[in-house]
Amino acid sequence: MDEARHVEAYRRLLTEKFRFVYPISKPLKTLLEQALNDPRWDFTYLGMQVLIEGLALVAFQRIRDYSRNALCQAVNAYVMQDEARHVAFGRLALRDYYPELTAAERREREEFVIEGSYHPRDRFNSIEMWEQLGMDWKDVGPVLDQSEGQIRFRKRLFSRIVPTVRDIGLWSEKVQKAYTELGGMQYANIDAQEMLDNDAKVAEEFDRKMQEGFSTTPR
Numbered sequence: 001m002d003e004a005r006h007v008e009a010y011r012r013l014l015t016e017k018f019r020f021v022y023p024i025s026k027p028l029k030t031l032l033e034q035a036l037n038d039p040r041w042d043f044t045y046l047g048m049q050v051l052i053e054g055l056a057l058v059a060f061q062r063i064r065d066y067s068r069n070a071l072c073q074a075v076n077a078y079v080m081q082d083e084a085r086h087v088a089f090g091r092l093a094l095r096d097y098y099p100e101l102t103a104a105e106r107r108e109r110e111e112f113v114i115e116g117s118y119h120p121r122d123r124f125n126s127i128e129m130w131e132q133l134g135m136d137w138k139d140v141g142p143v144l145d146q147s148e149g150q151i152r153f154r155k156r157l158f159s160r161i162v163p164t165v166r167d168i169g170l171w172s173e174k175v176q177k178a179y180t181e182l183g184g185m186q187y188a189n190i191d192a193q194e195m196l197d198n199d200a201k202v203a204e205e206f207d208r209k210m211q212e213g214f215s216t217t218p219r
Helices: 002-018 026-037 041-066 070-100 103-123 127-132 137-145 148-156 161-167 173-182 192-212
Strands: none
Touching: 002 070, 026 041, 026 103, 041 070, 041 103, 041 161, 041 192, 070 161, 070 192, 103 161, 103 173, 127 137, 137 148, 161 173, 161 192
16 A cells, blocks of 8 residues: 555656656666565565665655755655655564574575665666766766765665665675675664664654645755
């Protein structure tokens, strides 16, 4: 029910207000297909509640906190309130389940996490956007790779994923090495639940603003 509401909210926001929509990117499509097509329930949880919704929280937070459009701020704040609950649900379910697995079974899931974590990084190359702007990715790519803002954002992508992966017990040396290479190890000791709780508080603050008369003053 939450996700159906999100789809409708974003569909209307993009098609009725901005009137421009990009198709799903290949890296994100691949990750979604892997998460949803695997017959094992925990792979779906791991792909959706940990990786994809963890990624979504970071992307939505950027819009919520930096957009000067009041509607964009509010929509993303409310969606994040739901997504935080979804991530918490998956985190609790997997944290209880993974200690029961064999070492070989945990390694298989760690491989899935590592592969799945590279997809979000590639997804934000935004090749479709550069093509829409009439620019050749072969020219843009090398410049973007050296961009301070892009490097910082790529690292931040894992601010919601790394604490959760560690919390559910998929924290082998191989996983840590991958997140070191991806630039996400700085988030290993962050309290995952505290971030999720804060998302709920921010949404409640938007409720208060809506009642008082929404202000577009950026935070």
